[in-house]
Amino acid sequence: MVRPGGRSARVQEAVHTAVRELQAELGRAELTIPLVAARAGVTPSTIYRRWGDLQELLSDVAVENLRPDTPPRAHGNLAADLRSWAEQFIEEMASPVGRAYIRDALLGAPDGDNAARCSAYAAEQIGVVLARAAERGEGAPGVELVLDRVVAPMMYRILFRPGGLTADYARGLVDDLLDDSAAGR
Amino acid sequence: MVRPGGRSARVQEAVHTAVRELQAELGRAELTIPLVAARAGVTPSTIYRRWGDLQELLSDVAVENLRPDTPPRAHGNLAADLRSWAEQFIEEMASPVGRAYIRDALLGAPDGDNAARCSAYAAEQIGVVLARAAERGEGAPGVELVLDRVVAPMMYRILFRPGGLTADYARGLVDDLLDDSAAGR
Secondary structure (H helix, E strand, O other), X not given: OXXXXXXXXXXXXXXXXXXXXXXXXXXXXXXXXXXXXXXXXOOHHHHHHHHOOHHHHHHHHHHHHHOOOOOXXXXXXXXXXXXXXXXXXXXHHOOHHHHHHHHHHHOOOOOOOHHHHHHHHHHHHHHHXXXXXXXXXXXXXXXXXXXXXXXXXXXXXXXXXXXXXXXXXXXHHHHHHHHHHHHHO | OOOOXXXXXXXXXXXXXXXXHHHHHHOHHHOXXXXXXXXXXXXXXXXXXXXXXXXXXXHHHHHHHHOOOOOOOOOOOHHHHHHHHHHHHHHHHOOHHHHHHHHHHHOOOOOOOHHHHHHHHHHHHHHHHXXXXXXXXXXXXXXXXXXXXXXXXXXXXXXXXXXXXXXXHHXXXXXXXXXXXXXXX
């Protein structure tokens, strides 16, 4: 889905805002496309044309809610940066609100790009952390390896194996990865 | 959900079979609970009472379809057993049919146990592989570590980061885990 500026961007913002407000006011079981359209000041057919159905719209809003709005905090070394990023990630994603967003994101069209956007956000944040390490001359694993070793286990457990999703667990994933990477060099 | 034998088990089997047949004949968009009930020879209210809605029923059938029906193949050593299990897992789960089952499984009630049952099946199979290694006196990682290092990355990429899901990738996850475990001992 292309998201140019101008009218299209204004429609998207109005519709997303309407969804967030109505979810908060009415709960998500009460949401309908006509309600969202009325609140956003657009016609229902505008929404159907652009998003197809309510599930796809909720998926789009969820992914937008999962978009990080700040770069990862900087602590001066790779281990501290990655640990703090992973702790924040698990805290946000394993929360009831985070779980609901992940679930909604996955409920979008199977061939759509909503779920892939979630992963791209994580990859981007990790890329920032690794670029800082490279600037300092620290050895660091690649982005894909960090996704496999740190992000994937957290998301797998959030979706399939609830329990034990603590900051300690997140830190342990980072420490094990960095230990193994150091041993392999 | 308790699944005792007798009438309850027969109802479950009839309803599951009806869902599978109707999905194959009509496609899943055409499925309704009254249609499933008629094919299974039960009343719609029996289905509503037991599963709540169509999404929950489809989720239950999907998890049942994901249940392994044979123990992992035995090749005489841990590396070969784990590699062959991971290759088969990625082949099945990353296929269009596998993806549809995983998606359906996740669409069950968020507080339900359908997704957890998928993970329990994987843990059980891995447990068999690790028990064989222990009998042979081979050193081996624990089940939870195999889930984090082998299963989680495959499932994460299937759901969030499609592409690159090859048998080579699966084998690489196993080899890296066993190398790191050996180095740590």
